[in-house]
Amino acid sequence: MLTRISHRSKILCNAYSTVSRPLDPWNSLISSDTRINQYGDRILSGTTYIAKDNIVTKDGVTTSASHMLSNYHSPFNATVIELLADNGSSLIGKSNLDEFGMGSSTTNTYYGPTINPQDNDEKRISGGSSGGSAAAVAAGLATFSLGTDTGGSIRLPASYCGVIGLKPTYGRISRWGVVPYAQTLDTVGIIGKDVDVIEKVYETLNKYDKKDPTSMTTKVRSLVRNTFDEKLIIGIPEEFIIEELDESTKEQWLHYINGLKSLGHDFKVVSIPSIKKSLSTYYTLATAEAASNLSRYDGVRYGFTEDEIQPSASDLITSNRSDSLGLEVQRRIILGNYTLSSVSGDHYLRATKVRQELVNEFNDVFKLPHVLLEDIEKVKSNKCDLLISPTSMGKPPTIKEYTENNDKNFLNSYLNDILTVPSSLAGLPSISVPMKDGSGLQLMSQYGDDELLFRITRQLLTL
Amino acid sequence: MVVLKRLFHSSSNLLLASKHTFQLDPNYKFKCGIEIHTQLKTKYKLFSLSKTSFNESPNTNISYFDIGLPGSQPKLNPEALLLALKAAVALDCDISLQSKFDRKHYFYPDQPLGYQITQFYHPLAKEGRLELDKKFDDIRQDSKIIGIEQIQIEQDTGKLNYNKVDNIINIDYNRSNTPLIELVTKPDFEDLLQVRAFVKKYQSLVRHLNICTGDLETGAIRVDVNISVNGFPRIEIKNLSSHSEIQDALKYEYTRQVSLIKQGKQNEIVQETRGWDGDKTTSLRLKENSVEYRYLPDAELPMVNLDESIINDVKQSLSEFPEQILSKLINQPFNLELKYARFFIDNPVVLQYYYDLYDIVTIKNKESVNMVNNWLLHELIGVFTKLDLKLDLDRIPASKLGDLIMFITSKQISTTSARLLLMQMIENKDNFDKSVSELIELYDLGVPTDISPQEFDEAVEEICHGIISDNADVVEKIKHGQKKSIKYLVGLAMRETQGKVNAKTFEDKLQEIINTL
Numbered sequence: 001m002l003t004r005i006s007h008r009s010k011i012l013c014n015a016y017s018t019v020s021r022p023l024d025p026w027n028s029l030i031s032s033d034t035r036i037n038q039y040g041d042r043i044l045s046g047t048t049y050i051a052k053d054n055i056v057t058k059d060g061v062t063t064s065a066s067h068m069l070s071n072y073h074s075p076f077n078a079t080v081i082e083l084l085a086d087n088g089s090s091l092i093g094k095s096n097l098d099e100f101g102m103g104s105s106t107t108n109t110y111y112g113p114t115i116n117p118q119d120n121d122e123k124r125i126s127g128g129s130s131g132g133s134a135a136a137v138a139a140g141l142a143t144f145s146l147g148t149d150t151g152g153s154i155r156l157p158a159s160y161c162g163v164i165g166l167k168p169t170y171g172r173i174s175r176w177g178v179v180p181y182a183q184t185l186d187t188v189g190i191i192g193k194d195v196d197v198i199e200k201v202y203e204t205l206n207k208y209d210k211k212d213p214t215s216m217t218t219k220v221r222s223l224v225r226n227t228f229d230e231k232l233i234i235g236i237p238e239e240f241i242i243e244e245l246d247e248s249t250k251e252q253w254l255h256y257i258n259g260l261k262s263l264g265h266d267f268k269v270v271s272i273p274s275i276k277k278s279l280s281t282y283y284t285l286a287t288a289e290a291a292s293n294l295s296r297y298d299g300v301r302y303g304f305t306e307d308e309i310q311p312s313a314s315d316l317i318t319s320n321r322s323d324s325l326g327l328e329v330q331r332r333i334i335l336g337n338y339t340l341s342s343v344s345g346d347h348y349l350r351a352t353k354v355r356q357e358l359v360n361e362f363n364d365v366f367k368l369p370h371v372l373l374e375d376i377e378k379v380k381s382n383k384c385d386l387l388i389s390p391t392s393m394g395k396p397p398t399i400k401e402y403t404e405n406n407d408k409n410f411l412n413s414y415l416n417d418i419l420t421v422p423s424s425l426a427g428l429p430s431i432s433v434p435m436k437d438g439s440g441l442q443l444m445s446q447y448g449d450d451e452l453l454f455r456i457t458r459q460l461l462t463l
Numbered sequence: 464m465v466v467l468k469r470l471f472h473s474s475s476n477l478l479l480a481s482k483h484t485f486q487l488d489p490n491y492k493f494k495c496g497i498e499i500h501t502q503l504k505t506k507y508k509l510f511s512l513s514k515t516s517f518n519e520s521p522n523t524n525i526s527y528f529d530i531g532l533p534g535s536q537p538k539l540n541p542e543a544l545l546l547a548l549k550a551a552v553a554l555d556c557d558i559s560l561q562s563k564f565d566r567k568h569y570f571y572p573d574q575p576l577g578y579q580i581t582q583f584y585h586p587l588a589k590e591g592r593l594e595l596d597k598k599f600d601d602i603r604q605d606s607k608i609i610g611i612e613q614i615q616i617e618q619d620t621g622k623l624n625y626n627k628v629d630n631i632i633n634i635d636y637n638r639s640n641t642p643l644i645e646l647v648t649k650p651d652f653e654d655l656l657q658v659r660a661f662v663k664k665y666q667s668l669v670r671h672l673n674i675c676t677g678d679l680e681t682g683a684i685r686v687d688v689n690i691s692v693n694g695f696p697r698i699e700i701k702n703l704s705s706h707s708e709i710q711d712a713l714k715y716e717y718t719r720q721v722s723l724i725k726q727g728k729q730n731e732i733v734q735e736t737r738g739w740d741g742d743k744t745t746s747l748r749l750k751e752n753s754v755e756y757r758y759l760p761d762a763e764l765p766m767v768n769l770d771e772s773i774i775n776d777v778k779q780s781l782s783e784f785p786e787q788i789l790s791k792l793i794n795q796p797f798n799l800e801l802k803y804a805r806f807f808i809d810n811p812v813v814l815q816y817y818y819d820l821y822d823i824v825t826i827k828n829k830e831s832v833n834m835v836n837n838w839l840l841h842e843l844i845g846v847f848t849k850l851d852l853k854l855d856l857d858r859i860p861a862s863k864l865g866d867l868i869m870f871i872t873s874k875q876i877s878t879t880s881a882r883l884l885l886m887q888m889i890e891n892k893d894n895f896d897k898s899v900s901e902l903i904e905l906y907d908l909g910v911p912t913d914i915s916p917q918e919f920d921e922a923v924e925e926i927c928h929g930i931i932s933d934n935a936d937v938v939e940k941i942k943h944g945q946k947k948s949i950k951y952l953v954g955l956a957m958r959e960t961q962g963k964v965n966a967k968t969f970e971d972k973l974q975e976i977i978n979t980l
Contacts, residue, residue, distance in 0.1 A: 056534040069533065076527060078534060177534040184762040213536055213763050292566050292759050295577020296531035300634070313572045313623075313632065340568070340757035348759065 022093060022142075026115045028126070028135035031060045032093035042088025043200060047143040049084060050136045053094040054101055054148060054179040055188070057081050064179045065109035066099045068297045068304045068324040078177020079209045080146060080188055087204045092142055095132030099326045100294065101148055101181040104156050104416055105402055106131025108328040116396055118162050118438065124396040127157030130191065134161040137191050144192035144201055150181050151282050152391075152420025154189040155432035159391035159440025164457065165191045166198055168450050169224075170427030171216035173202075174209035182289035183214065185282075185424050195461065199454045206450075216448075223371045224448025227385045232265045232456070235365050235384035239275035240419060246394030252435040253390050259463035260388075260456075270365045270384060274358035275422045281358070282421040283414060284339055284351035291336025294329065297321065331410065355425050362426045366446040386456060389419055391432040391440035429453055433460050485714050487654055491692050491721045495658060495713065496612075496650035498687040499665060500643050501675045502619060503546040509618050509642035510537030510580065510764075517681065521624075521635035529640040531575035537764055539564075543642035544767065545777075546674045547587055547616045550644055552777045553672055553784065554611050556591030560769045564616075564761040569754050572634055573621040581617035581645070583758045587767070588614040593664060599789050599801070600660040609661050610649035619643050650689065650697075655710055662686060662706065664785075667808050671785045677809070679705050688713060692720040696734040700744055712739040719744070788814070796825070796832055803840055813854070816861050823865030830872050838868050842882060846889050858889050866899040879962035880908040908963060923964060927972045930955050931980075941977055949973055 022032060030053045039045055051057065054064040056074035063069045081091065098108040106128040107113040114131040116124040117139040126135040130147030134157035137145045147154040149167035158165025166189045173188040180186055188205070192198045209215045236257070245253075257267060274281075299305040299320030300313075306323065310316035325333070339347045363370045367383040393416055397405070406413045419442065423430040429450040432440040441460065445452045487493050508515055513526040527535035551558055563585040566578040591611035595602050619641040624633040646665075652658050666684060670677035677684060686709055691697035698716060703709045716737070723731050737744040748754075783791075785808045791797065792804035799807075807814040817839055824830045843864060847854050867885065870876045876884070884902055888894050894902060902908075914922070930952050931938055940948045949970060956969040 062533065064533070072533065074532065074534065076532075076534075175534075176536055179533040211536060211538070213538055213765060288759060289762060291757070292568060292578060295568055295570070296533075296575060298570060298572070298577060300572045301530050301575060301636075302532070314570060317570050317572070337757055340759055341755050 028132040029093040037090040039088040045088030047089045050093040050142045050145040056177040067110045079174035098129035101129040103128045127160035129153040131157045150185045158432045160396035162434045165432045169429045173205045174212045176211040180293045182286035227452045232385040235270040240389040248437040272361045281351045281354045287332045287336035288339040368446040387444040391442040395438040495652035500685040502683045503642040505542040508640040551588035554591035556588035562587045564764045568757040582615035586615035612647040695732045699736045819861035
């Protein structure tokens with residue numbers, strides 16, 4: 001039984017509990033469990049994990065950090081939860097997030113912000129939206145955690161909290177049971193300190209799921225190719241060399257580039273012009289999809305509902321939503337509904353076209369073919385095996401700085417996403433690896449070439 | 464199950480009556496198009512594996528996706544696609560080999576996702592037609608083609624049940640996510656008969672192809688109409704659930720609009736949606752207040768990609784169309800009345816039974832098709848009506864009814880006795896397993912065969928004499944020219960002999976004796 005720890009006084013202890021309830025001064029968890037997995041001989045036996053609270057579990061509540069779902073009990077488990085249970089891992093908690101995944105700070109949450117465990121002196125943000133998952137792993141509460149990444153929601157908090165965060169190729173890991181934010185972009189990913197653990201968990205979850213209509217099919221899985229070359233050509237997209245990057249982050253980036261050079265890899269600067277349009281494209285698509293996906297939260301069948309009798313069904317729905325969805329969520333719903341309304345023109349369609357251009361431009365810089373787009377025998381020599389960039393502009397701001405900045409103009413908090421959104425739009429596998437200054441380094445590879453990321457992460461960790 | 468009333472209570476008198484009171488004014492041109500929502504008869508729902516259900520306890524057939532639980536995802540049921548394709552092919556549509564699903568957003572408690580999954584941008588089929596033909600359809604023109612704009616697949620909603628006593632709305636999601644097709648016609652209807660004929664023909668078609676139960680009363684088919692007069696803005700009337708509602712609402716709305724035009728108030732005719740309350744239409748929503756549906760391509764459901772060969776495959780799979788069968792049934796050798804032929808079209812099981820019976824009686828035994836028509840349509844169905852039972856042909860297989868007919872034609876049982884026996888065969892479950900000859904024996908209904916023709920003749924004569932002497936007054940009438948009164952005496956003789964003797968035999972003998980008096 002998962003128990004809310006931070007916000008509900010009652011804590012249930014199981015007779016056969018073998019782990020103690022994790023101490024969580026960082027507010028990284030929304031609820032926790034004390035039971036351990038009964039399988040002792042499976043590939044993940046002995047590991048514990050924390051799932052982002054937008055992944056449904058039969059035990060306890062699945063809140064998506066929203067007042068709307070604060071009482072929601074799912075009758076079923078997400079596929080990823082089932083797979084991890086079958087493979088011996090123990091779910092010991094559900095982590096805090098930006099409500100429904102909307103944010104990059106884990107401050108937009110009904111349960112209060114998650115504090116970054118990296119810095120005990122100043123209260124810094126953990127990044128988001130999987131801030132609770134990154135913070136919990138950084139604080140050593142579990143072996144690994146699951147997060148979701150729509151536009152950087154795993155990579156950014158991993159980068160801020162000094163841990164590794166993997167966003168796999170879109171469709172590799174089942175989304176059945178994942179509360180959707182923008183499902184053309186949503187992916188489930190893994191956060192951990194140890195790349196071997198992340199790879200093992202990835203192998204466990206990397207399965208076709210017939211329940212998820214967007215799951216990568218068995219056929220596509222058999223067609224995708226991996227990079228096996230020892231010496232790689234690594235591209236530096238010039239659109240990522242931006243003014244807003246902290247000096248220390250730029251220096252660290254260069255440090256790791258030089259390190260990889262010393263290991264024998266070649267580097268080249270490449271151009272992906274549509275990256276410049278990717279932020280507006282992302283916010284057009286993601287908010288439109290979110291407005292649609294969140295329409296079901298009307299408090300009629302489940303979730304928050306007003307105590308007072310309302311004069312009509314539509315009054316009930318209106319007040320249920322207005323009173324239980326957070327400010328940022330309401331903002332994105334309104335933005336999305338504007339995009340979809342007939343008065344706004346065809347923004348959604350145009351954003352989809354820019355996205356297509358971006359996909360093609362990314363594809364042009366990679367050596368391996370994109371199995372969904374072209375002849376799978378086609379290998380473009382002289383092109384890149386991997387792309388590299390920072391994950392964030394720099395170190396995480398303090399909660400105070402972040403909130404003030406956001407209050408001035410909410411668009412400020414959207415800007416950081418420029419580094420992570422492009423590979424989300426293109427559905428490419430990406431990983432964030434901690435750099436020494438407290439920010440992260442992002443590696444991106446061709447569609448389906450997830451395994452290359454583990455190999456190069458291991459090399460980075462030696463530098 | 465088959466509703467027999469339809470056969471025996473024709474509504475044509477009512478229709479005639481209303482024809483007299485309502486007429487279109489040639490100076491005010493009636494223009495109408497309709498939209499039909501049709502529930503597909505699939506085993507499972509459109510995007511989930513819960514069963515489609517009708518009349519079951521509320522919220523017993525729902526799965527996670529049907530009620531929009533967080534993290535649940537849709538999966539297209541191919542059976543729904545197949546049934547939709549059948550309808551599209553039967554209506555001569557251009558099938559789109561690539562179609563897609565879109566989300567149509569609006570908030571309502573019966574809409575669990577906050578949107579309906581439908582096909583807005585790329586529907587399954589476009590540009591079809593259904594031809595009405597005076598031979599089969601009740602229209603004034605010889606023929607009339609109604610164009611079909613498009614056919615799309617979409618989800619049904621849940622149902623709100625208003626409890627007015629406690630002021631509570633109960634929501635039943637059993638219907639949620641049931642597959643529908645929406646069909647939109649072109650504004651081709653020129654009068655009310657055409658509307659009625661089209662809906663009837665469409666009902667018959669979807670029933671016959673086993674796409675839908677075809678019933679308006681249960682909501683399996685729901686009709687919206689659009690009407691405009693003399694090119695003024697069109698008015699939509701939503702959710703009409705019977706033929707008479709469709710007719711009445713159209714008549715009311717036509718009259719209302721004509722009268723506004725006549726009074727020079729045509730500017731009061733504005734594009735709007737109206738509802739029908741049984742007496743009049745009332746405004747539900749003006750166009751400027753129309754719902755902003757915020758259509759969005761559904762990003763989870765993959766595009767439906769069809770192989771070109773599927774159109775032909777579906778065409779092949781369709782049995783004969785209702786019109787072809789009707790045409791066959793009303794001509795030689797069947798010679799059925801159109802209304803009975805229609806009844807067969809709407810009840811494929813009965814049609815098959817009819818063919819089987821025809822095969823036994825007329826093809827194999829060379830007896831008249833009139834026996835088949837009469838004994839199935841009048842005698843057998845009549846028995847079910849008399850017993851107030853639903854037509855259940857399992858009680859008497861075609862082979863058994865065929866046997867009974869052969870006993871009649873070979874004069875081993877009189878028609879009267881056969882009628883009695885048929886009643887027993889259907890009413891009494893103990894008789895289901897017994898053969899016709901066993902039953903004749905059991906009820907002692909056979910024409911007497913164990914006596915010589917001479918003895919038989921004497922017995923008949925004796926009975927006739929008795930009846931004549933007991934009914935001198937009737938005999939007098941007959942002698943004075945009331946020839947039909949002899950039927951009364953025949954009836955008495957039949958009663959006395961429990962129908963074992965042919966009525967004709969008695970009639971002849973009685974006449975013979977009376978002639979000698």
